[in-house]
Amino acid sequence: MSENIPLDTAKLSTSQAIFKGALIILPLSIAVIPWGILAGSLAVEAGLLDTQAQAVSALVFAGSVQLVGMGLIKAGASLATLLLTTLFLTSRHLLYSATLRTRISHLPIHQRLILGFLLTDELFAVCSHQTRKQFSFWYAFGAGFSFYIIWQLASLSGILLGQSIPNLDQYGLDFAVAATFIAIVLPTIKKLSVLVTVVIALFLSVTFSVLEIEGGIIYSSLIAMSFGYAVSMIRKEPL
Amino acid sequence: MSWLTLLAMAALVFISRYIFLEPKLPIRLGPKILHFLHYTGPAVLTAIWAPIVFHQNGELNLEINNPYFIAAIVATILAITTRNVLISTVFSMALFFMIK
Known part of the structure; x- marks a missing residue:
């Protein structure tokens, strides 16, 4: 595209x-x-x-x-x-x-x-x-x-x-939602920090969803973003 | 759902889309905040799609015969190889409805 x-x-x-x-x-x-x-x-x-x-x-x-x-x-x-x-x-x-x-x-x-x-x-x-x-x-x-x-x-x-x-x-x-977001997100994984963000968001969002934690999308995203940010700081990745 | 709730949702969405397009906005995002926000897209979008694929009807589904899982893997492969949203979406959806 x-x-x-x-x-x-x-x-x-x-x-x-x-x-x-x-x-x-x-x-x-x-x-x-x-x-x-x-x-x-x-x-x-x-x-x-x-x-x-x-x-x-x-x-x-x-x-x-x-x-x-x-x-x-x-x-x-x-x-x-x-x-x-x-x-x-x-x-x-x-x-x-x-x-x-x-x-x-x-x-x-x-x-x-x-x-x-x-x-x-x-x-x-x-x-x-x-x-x-x-x-x-x-x-x-x-x-x-x-x-x-x-x-x-x-x-x-x-x-x-x-x-x-x-x-x-x-x-x-609802699979159309998943398919579209997979198609938008996956090609953007070019750095370790982004990969870490995606993997943690995936794991935590599913976990929170299974545990029926209200606002699970909020928490899983914030935690995943923090990890991604930390990884990029530690590795001194360029933006 | 009340009309007021509906308008409040619409207002929140519009404000978040518009706020930085306003030249008079005095706030400047520092480089650290922008760097952190850089991960919003991958994090939020994944947190939306992952439960759709792995959590259906109140149950965790990690089986290899989960049609959502199989089609998501195909969507992933197509997205990475073709980088074409339409091809990835249409083919993985077609597969999904065939095996579902």
């Missing part, structure tokens, strides 16, 4: 840039469809009204937050747990916005707000290779907005299917 990304999108016309953006994110948009269906059906199963279920996808627009959040609501978790888990799951977006700060912060406010709203793992994946000069608002918008539309349609399918097909969550659509 990364090999054929048109890096220099600043010289394209507006419509060309939107089209290129939509095209480059298309593989990720397709891979997210089962996930969107699952998010929609889980929301209905968690007891949300149809309008609320669609509103979650339209306003929250974050697959991992939606899947984990609906699971928590269904399990009757407290509001504090729900919001803390949301905060931690979404905290990786802080890194994305920090990374893209030099490329986006000089844009007009409406463009900043739009790209901020659309800043998913997937949009970050297609924009993070570009330099400030190569970056263009319309390219990022084409990628982010086309991904948003697909997510809405997939969620809507899930909301409608969830009513006619019971237990949609038993069909293994």
Whole structure:
């Protein structure tokens, strides 16, 4: 994927840039469809009204937050747990916005707000290779907005299917989540510190999940990140 | 779920995505914090996918005939060799539904 990304999108016309953006994110948009269906059906199963279920996808627009959040609501978790888990799951977006700060912060406010709203793992994946000069608002918008539309349609399918097909969550659509994140994370393991982070996060998240520890994703991630950071400090790895 | 809860979730997500895109933000992240945050992606994403693969219906599943496990191994191999998200996802999902 990364090999054929048109890096220099600043010289394209507006419509060309939107089209290129939509095209480059298309593989990720397709891979997210089962996930969107699952998010929609889980929301209905968690007891949300149809309008609320669609509103979650339209306003929250974050697959991992939606899947984990609906699971928590269904399990009757407290509001504090729900919001803390949301905060931690979404905290990786802080890194994305920090990374893209030099490329986006000089844009007009409406463009900043739009790209901020659309800043998913997937949009970050297609924009993070570009330099400030190569970056263009319309390219990022084409990628982010086309991904948003697909997510809405997939969620809507899930909301409608969830009513006619019971237990949609038993069909293994959650594997799409695992497959997508494996495909995003594994190729980034190029340093020992990242490998250590992944292995510890894997072991601890499964352990905490089996032990039914609330906020297990939070704890396992923080511990894994600390180990990764420590390993890179000890080995003096370059960033 | 109340609409207020929904809006609070949406606000948290939006703020975390937008905050550093705001040029007026006076906070500067130090190099150590940025270095630590560097591990957020691999850590959080793994902490989401690993329980899906190894923990189903309340039980730890480390069996070699666990379809999630087999398909995850295939996804891993494809992700590392092809570096293509669509190929890795589509092929491992197809395999998953065949053996499930």
